[in-house]
Every structure is written in C-alpha cells, then in structure tokens.
Amino acid sequence: MTIVYRAYAPASAANLSVGFDLLGAALKPIDGQILGDEIYISQAEKGQGFSLDVTGRYAGKLSSDPKKNIVYDAFVLFSKMMQQKGLVAPDVHMGLSKNLPVCSGLGSSAASSVAAVIALDAVAGNPLSEQEKIDLMGQLESSISGGIHYDNIAPCYFGGLQLIINENGVISQTLPDFDNWYWVSCFPGLKVSTSEARAILPPHYSRSDTITYGRHLAAFVDACHRGDHKLAARCLSDVIAEPYRKQLIPGFDAMRDFALQHGAMSAGISGSGSSVFAVFEDLAMAEQMKVYLEREFIANEDGFCHICKLDRRGAYVEKVED
Ligand code: HSE
Numbered sequence: 001m002t003i004v005y006r007a008y009a010p011a012s013a014a015n016l017s018v019g020f021d022l023l024g025a026a027l028k029p030i031d032g033q034i035l036g037d038e039i040y041i042s043q044a045e046k047g048q049g050f051s052l053d054v055t056g057r058y059a060g061k062l063s064s065d066p067k068k069n070i071v072y073d074a075f076v077l078f079s080k081m082m083q084q085k086g087l088v089a090p091d092v093h094m095g096l097s098k099n100l101p102v103c104s105g106l107g108s109s110a111a112s113s114v115a116a117v118i119a120l121d122a123v124a125g126n127p128l129s130e131q132e133k134i135d136l137m138g139q140l141e142s143s144i145s146g147g148i149h150y151d152n153i154a155p156c157y158f159g160g161l162q163l164i165i166n167e168n169g170v171i172s173q174t175l176p177d178f179d180n181w182y183w184v185s186c187f188p189g190l191k192v193s194t195s196e197a198r199a200i201l202p203p204h205y206s207r208s209d210t211i212t213y214g215r216h217l218a219a220f221v222d223a224c225h226r227g228d229h230k231l232a233a234r235c236l237s238d239v240i241a242e243p244y245r246k247q248l249i250p251g252f253d254a255m256r257d258f259a260l261q262h263g264a265m266s267a268g269i270s271g272s273g274s275s276v277f278a279v280f281e282d283l284a285m286a287e288q289m290k291v292y293l294e295r296e297f298i299a300n301e302d303g304f305c306h307i308c309k310l311d312r313r314g315a316y317v318e319k320v321e322d
Contacts, residue, residue, distance in 0.1 A: 002042045004321040007119035010036035010159070010311040011100055012107035013185060013277050014151035017238040017268035018220045020213070022164045024107070024151035024271075025177070027185055028311035035185075035306055036156075037111040039071065040095040040320070041119040048091045050075045056097040058108075058302075070109055070140055071096055074116035077136055082127060090124055101302055103191035105271035107152030113140035114156045114315045122317045133157075134171050145194040152271065159314025163221060175224040177310050178232065181265075181279050182286040186255075186293040189303030190274040192248050197272035201244050209239045233265035233279060242269055249274045251297050258292050283307070 014024040029035050044051065052066035066072055071094055079089035094116070100108035117136050121128045128136070137157065142148040154162040154172035161177040216235045223232035246252040249269065259267035259278040263285035267278035280286040286307045293305045
C-alpha cells in the first residue's frame with residue numbers, strides 16, 4: 001500500500017492594522033469548517049517526476065498547468081535543497097485541495113507554500129531542518145508577492161499570533177493572544193494583488209505617522225504580554241496601509257462603521273485585502289456582524305464569512321494511509 005500524507009495549512013490575516021508586515025494571526029472557524037489549504041502527497045515511481053490534481057472550491061481560479069502552481073515551485077526548490085545536501089528528492093504525486101481564494105488577504109499563497117513544504121519534507125523522510133523549511137516557505141512567498149513577508153507564512157506555520165522578528169536567526173515569536181476574542185473574517189469575493197496594494201502606498205511617511213505606528217505596535221505587544229485585551233484592541237489601528245488601501249475595498253467604511261457601532265472592539269483590512277476582519281468579545285454581536293457582511297459586503301458567489309478563533313496549532317502533517 002502507498003504511504004499518503006495529508007498536510008494542512010490554515011488561513012491567516014496579516015498586518016492586523018497595527019503591525020504592517022510584522023504581525024499575523026492564523027484563523028480557525030468556530031463551526032469546525034476548514035479555512036486552509038490541504039495537500040495529499042505520496043511518492044511516485046522513480047522517473048515519473050511531479051504530478052498534481054487540484055480540487056477544492058477555488059481550484060477553478062488556478063491555471064490548469066501544474067507547472068504554474070506554487071506547489072510545483074515548492075517541489076523544484078525542495079529538490080534543489082535536497083541536492084545541495086547530497087540527497088535525491090523523491091518523485092511525487094500531490095493532490096491540492098485549494099480551499100482559500102487567491103489574492104484575498106487570507107494568506108492563500110502562504111497556505112499552499114507551507115502545506116507543500118511540510119508535505120514534501122514528510123514524504124522524503126523529514127530531511128529539512130526547521131530553518132530550511134522556513135527559508136523555503138519564505139522564498140516561495142516572495143516569488144508570488146514580490147518580497148519576503150513572513151507575516152502570513154509565520155502564523156500559518158507556527159499558528160496563533162506571530163510577531164515577525166527576522167533578526168539574529170529568529171523569524172518570529174508567538175505573542176500571547178486573547179481567549180475571549182472572536183475574529184469575524186470576511187472575503188467579499190474581490191481579488192486584490194499584494195503587489196498592487198503595495199504600489200499604492202506612499203513611498204515615505206511623516207514623522208508623526210511613524211511615531212504613531214511604533215507606539216501602537218509597541219503598546220499592542222505590551223498589552224498582549226500583560227493580558228490587557230482592552231488596550232490591545234484599542235491599539236489595532238492603522239496609519240500605514242488602511243488610509244490608502246481602503247479605496248480598493250468597496251463598502252469598507254460602511255463595514256467599519258457598522259462594526260464599531262455594533263460592539264466590535266476593532267475592524268480593519270486582512271493582509272492587503274480585500275478581506276476584512278472585526279474583533280468581538282461577544283459571540284452574539286459577532287454573529288450579527290456576520291449577517292451584515294453576508295448581506296451588505298460580500299459582492300459575489302466567491303465571497304464568504306466565518307467567525308473564527310485563532311488557530312494555535314498552525315500547519316501540520318499526518319500520515320493518512322500506510
Ligand atoms: N503585509 C503584506 C502587505 C501582505 O500588507 O502588503 C502580507 O504579506
């Protein structure tokens with residue numbers, strides 16, 4: 001019988017208003033639905049190379065050419081890394097269940113990259129170190145979004161709330177998060193590419209915006225460590241991206257107003273959009289927000305809304321057939 005592994009990598013919300021390029025959280029719907037990409041992988045016969053089947057809600061949004069899928073790039077980079085270690089990567093068959101929409105602000109490419117790397121590592125007998133896996137994930141992410149941003153990769157891989165450090169060999173640190181927060185996450189169905197959303201940001205910021213950014217992020221991290229959820233929520237405000245990017249998201253201001261008038265502690269853009277998030281302590285209010293977003297904010301049949309908690313487990317791989 002062929003050994004099959006299943007890798008799962010959750011959706012993530014980067015930036016979280018207060019931490020542009022430096023903060024991200026992994027998401028898990030409270031109703032048990034899957035909000036992440038899955039990969040099934042098995043070794044193929046020698047000489048067969050790489051093959052891929054793509055299924056899942058957003059499979060149709062990807063190129064039908066397997067070599068244009070980021071998981072193929074993962075296979076190529078993984079094989080090179082193995083070669084550098086004097087090893088030979090196995091030929092593989094992958095089944096990707098593409099459950100996350102691309103260009104959605106939910107870390108879709110990070111989820112595919114992370115799932116592919118841990119799946120390839122598992123099927124090859126775990127030859128990569130932790131650092132090598134992260135490096136590979138970072139390279140893949142940068143090939144898609146035009147620069148290495150670990151703010152989706154780190155939460156997707158490690159889970160929970162991650163603060164990007166990227167100094168002294170430390171990619172990120174887990175911040176304590178809040179058990180009582182519900183994260184309403186909504187994709188309106190509209191694509192926003194990260195590179196375009198970066199291109200509209202100003203090349204320079206004023207001294208006062210720079211200080212506000214540093215103050216809010218420092219206060220947020222401090223509040224997380226002290227368990228001060230009221231202060232942490234208050235610091236979730238964005239002077240770097242939201243003022244410029246909200247024009248890319250129809251209905252953003254109305255969504256934010258509704259959220260803040262109906263019990264949200266904060267609301268903002270998820271990653272580079274078009275998804276948005278709102279944070280609640282009260283589940284009934286979070287449910288009311290979800291109803292509003294489904295009625296007023298979702299623009300087409302590709303959109304969805306989930307009430308989430310943070311996914312503290314992050315990505316994992318398991319053997320499903322032996
Ligand atoms: N932090 C990035 C941005 C997106 O907002 O442009 C995720 O890497």
